[in-house]
Amino acid sequence: MKSNSIGIAFLFLLVLLSLISAKYGAVEISHQEIWNAFTHSLQGTEINNLNERIFIQIRLPRVIMGAFVGAALAVGGVLMQALFRNPIVEPGLVGTSSGAAFGAALYFVLGATLKLNLGEWTLPLAACIGGIVSTTFVFYLSQSKKSNKSSVVSLLLTGIAINALFLSGVGFLSYIARDPQARSITFWNLGTLSGSYWEALYFVIGVTVVCLLLSLRYAKQLNALMLGEQEAQLLGVSIRQLKIKVLLINVIMVSVATAFVGVIGFVGLIVPHLLRMLHGSDNRFLIWAGAMLGALVLTASDLAARLLLSPAELPIGIVTSIIGVPIFIVLLRRTNYFF
């Protein structure tokens, strides 16, 4: 399939799915109310109808947040898989998710005793710092002193070790936590889009778009890297520089997304694979298409999370796995597919 037609198809599906997702949920909102909500907020008049306010303040930011977080996670997966030339990598592997989870858990357990309080922004900030700290840790510890080489394998192994460390930290914190705190940690670790609000959304959109544009700039160099580190170097790619830049983009994008919605697994892993089956491994294609498919997958998962048990809601991390894993396995078994 041509990449253009894939793009158009994805765009069409994304718009369609977002509209469905905005329309349906636990609370029934009529088309008239949705229309009124839009016109009222565009005119800047105060909205009095409760359903219109639910739509503007809760439903809509949630749908848009889902799309952008999905895009961020999927592009994170594309970047990491390209950088490590390894198909099992997802953003979580270099420690970003576990560090963010640790930061969030620290906030839940010790937040009340710390004087630092930035209101709604404290938790995302704690998670973001956690993600950045752990990823920095992984990167520096993987640098070998003896030689100047920073091999991908050592980075990957250090990532596994640091992940284990931070996850046991999360485990320890939930062990010593009181019941409500432990609940909050579990809840956050499974991810939810239900806490989305406009200010957070603007921030996530800004960061995701900037990181996405930046990563498109490195697509060609990542393509060269697929040949091997030495070959890429011969083609004029500075491996160390590329690694730092791509890792930096990834950690900022993924920690910011994770910070607001919690840990959502599997999107970063499955999306790049689906795309490679569809159109091959060119990173110039994978990055923008990954953003769109990631948005699609997360929007669909969120819709399912809200409707499966309606009026109750499932944590989205569970849905991405329940839906994603079987589809992924079926596709893998059907296709002769090489990384």
Add this chain to the structure above:
Amino acid sequence: MKNNIIIFLLAIQLTSCGRFGNQDEKKNNEERIVCISKQYSEIIFALGAQENIVAVDLSSTYPTEIKQLPTIGYHRALSTETILSMKPTLILHDNNIGPEHVVNQLEELEIPMKTFGDYLPTIDGTDSLIREMGSYFRKEKEAALLCKKLKTDMEKALAETKKYSKTPKVLIIHFGRASNVYLVMTQKSTAAKMLEWAGGVMAVNDKRGMKQLSPEVVAAANPDIILLTDFGYDRLSNGNEIEKLPGISSTKAFRNNHIFRIEEHDLVYLGPRTGENVLLIQKLIHPQ
């Protein structure tokens, strides 16, 4: 294809599971109250003020008929849209709700929320709570009757307690056993207070109301009586799982066959039935 069938079945299973599938039979009520507190729920039903209650949280389990109402889920894992789909005109809660962002969203949408007074977990405090709720629901007479009953039951229970010379050491295990540790109630819990009134003493002390304990500590505590809350007991009592639990079989309680079941909602908060429940605990911890 097999996977798809499994997902489909799982989806059916999920949508039909338990109290989430309950029908809303009060669609036309003008006042619609969602109650997110097991203690409030029980008092409201005891007052006979349940007419406008349209949904409760998952842990509101007493009286039995409350399980016919739709539920909005676990009180610490709420969802704004789930609550709003019940079209509430009022949300009652006891400040033990979460996550934080849901509470913020409800406040922003200006959904009326109410918390009754924060009284001490004592008989006097419970009395004040019942009376406050009684006057809120215009059921003052019923409230007075409930308080009178609570007082009489408590006097009876405390008088009974004096008859027993022994003060048995009691271990209360919540939810059975998970990952080889026991979640045990301590001297700080409401259960400990009821146990004290019933003439027993908690086997475990801690700064928090509940504590995870290893089997070794359970064995070392050597309680005379072990009470298991309903969930854990029902799960373990099939096939004599209880005696196989590590640490339990070396206790006095096990040797004398003094391991009993107790309903969680009889133990974890105070309410109009507290006197009755103390009498119940008394019988359990002073067997023969």
